[in-house]
Amino acid sequence: MKLDAIFKSLDLGPDDLTGGNLAVHSPIDGAEIARVDMDDSETLDGKIACAVSAFSQWRNMPAPRRGELIRLLGEELRRAKDPLGRLVAVESGKILQEGLGEVQEMIDICDFAVGLSRQLYGLTMASERPGHKMMETWHPIGPVGVISAFNFPVAVWSWNFALAIVCGDPVLWKPSEKTPLTALACRNIFARAAKQFGDVPDGLSQIVIGGRDVGAVLVADRRLPLISATGSTGMGRAIGPVVAGRLGRSLLELGGNNAMIVAPSADLELAVRAILFSAVGTAGQRCTSLRRLIVHRDIHDELMPRLERAYQSVAIGNPLDDGVLVGPLVDQRSFDAMQDALVQAVKDGGTVTGGARVLADIYPDAWYVQPALVDMPGQTDIVCAETFAPILYAMIYDDLDDAIAMHNDVPQGLSSCIFTNDLREAERFLSAAGSDCGIANVNIGPSGAEIGGAFGGEKDTGGGRESGSDSWKAYMRRATNTINYSTELPLAQGIVFDIG
Numbered sequence: 001m002k003l004d005a006i007f008k009s010l011d012l013g014p015d016d017l018t019g020g021n022l023a024v025h026s027p028i029d030g031a032e033i034a035r036v037d038m039d040d041s042e043t044l045d046g047k048i049a050c051a052v053s054a055f056s057q058w059r060n061m062p063a064p065r066r067g068e069l070i071r072l073l074g075e076e077l078r079r080a081k082d083p084l085g086r087l088v089a090v091e092s093g094k095i096l097q098e099g100l101g102e103v104q105e106m107i108d109i110c111d112f113a114v115g116l117s118r119q120l121y122g123l124t125m126a127s128e129r130p131g132h133k134m135m136e137t138w139h140p141i142g143p144v145g146v147i148s149a150f151n152f153p154v155a156v157w158s159w160n161f162a163l164a165i166v167c168g169d170p171v172l173w174k175p176s177e178k179t180p181l182t183a184l185a186c187r188n189i190f191a192r193a194a195k196q197f198g199d200v201p202d203g204l205s206q207i208v209i210g211g212r213d214v215g216a217v218l219v220a221d222r223r224l225p226l227i228s229a230t231g232s233t234g235m236g237r238a239i240g241p242v243v244a245g246r247l248g249r250s251l252l253e254l255g256g257n258n259a260m261i262v263a264p265s266a267d268l269e270l271a272v273r274a275i276l277f278s279a280v281g282t283a284g285q286r287c288t289s290l291r292r293l294i295v296h297r298d299i300h301d302e303l304m305p306r307l308e309r310a311y312q313s314v315a316i317g318n319p320l321d322d323g324v325l326v327g328p329l330v331d332q333r334s335f336d337a338m339q340d341a342l343v344q345a346v347k348d349g350g351t352v353t354g355g356a357r358v359l360a361d362i363y364p365d366a367w368y369v370q371p372a373l374v375d376m377p378g379q380t381d382i383v384c385a386e387t388f389a390p391i392l393y394a395m396i397y398d399d400l401d402d403a404i405a406m407h408n409d410v411p412q413g414l415s416s417c418i419f420t421n422d423l424r425e426a427e428r429f430l431s432a433a434g435s436d437c438g439i440a441n442v443n444i445g446p447s448g449a450e451i452g453g454a455f456g457g458e459k460d461t462g463g464g465r466e467s468g469s470d471s472w473k474a475y476m477r478r479a480t481n482t483i484n485y486s487t488e489l490p491l492a493q494g495i496v497f498d499i500g
């Protein structure tokens, strides 16, 4: 499918794609594929006002009916899966299979949210007072600002959007300035669903295009009680205090430095496959990508050559081509950061295999690399930093407690896993004294999480949870209600407060 046909099938026309002040490039070959209009503080102000007015209507819509809108969106996404998956590949550089997988993730969260729209449960509590009832009610919180990153340009929006909409909240979405086209395509797909639904208020779903300056205005605005931001830890550190300063709520899903412990009893065949997908898949540009391997001394010399062979057989190239598993890095900055990290790793005593630029002759303006495997003598500072590129650092351990300590001794806490067939080791890793991450797995890699679980992590990862489980609670406010159906007015704690 040609790019023009993709644009057409997603209702993107010259008005969207030309004449704007933001140039959009494809990481596949570095070519400019569109120019879109950016927002400024004035247009953003109008959009926030519009979201506020949409909220006053949408919060009164019964939640199961709100779910119907998301059901329709899921149907439209099913129809648009192929062109949208392709556009994700073109705009972010991930391989087509992963682009399609990302759209599938959107469909899955829509299904989840439809069910959720009938399950926004509150509790009832036993009151200590006779003739009294206590309960809690969940209400929509208000317009939500969503900031998303280039690497999951549409799925992360959908995790937030599907939940926020069934919870009763309008959404203002600022996609990465590297991936505005997929966002505009989502706007159009949502418009198809909204048309079928009928009474969708203006401003329920809006897109804000721009860079940091526009993001900063969004984050500071008191009319947005919740800011949900996915991106680097640096971005989270900039946003978090601003939202906290106005006593707003933030949901932060930031960097990871995800590790795998490979124990002596591990099924190495499974481990190699898991390592490959999670370390080199998406060219190492998932927040859940595998970045550290903590391998038991007894199996190190068996695992590493197998891994090197697997690395050598991985096809690197145009992410739209069949059989390619590793596409380009998003841009030159990413490539430079990868090279800097590898130079530092060598200074720290590491031995690097791979890591070089490839395909520069065919794609002089794009940044393809061989994924790098780095044998490290220990967990130095560069290993503790997240470099958003396919670098896997391998370290040796002797004792599981030391491995867990090394595992947790990084600033980030997103995803983690252990490969072992020893039940005691697996349970120790999952226990309170085990992995300190938001996601801890056994015998599967750290990336590729399903939408049904809560997604996010601790420490520098920001603490937020998106997607499944009870993550919806972040998009609502909780009211505790006490109802007196007696003819007395007993006070709590037995306090007597009578006149005369």
Ligand code: UN1
Pocket (backbone or CB within 6 Å): 105, 151, 152, 156, 230, 285, 286, 287, 288, 446, 447, 448, 449, 450
């Ligand atoms: C991200 O990289 O920002 O677990 C999200 C995964 C995906 C989501 C990653 N389901 O890899």
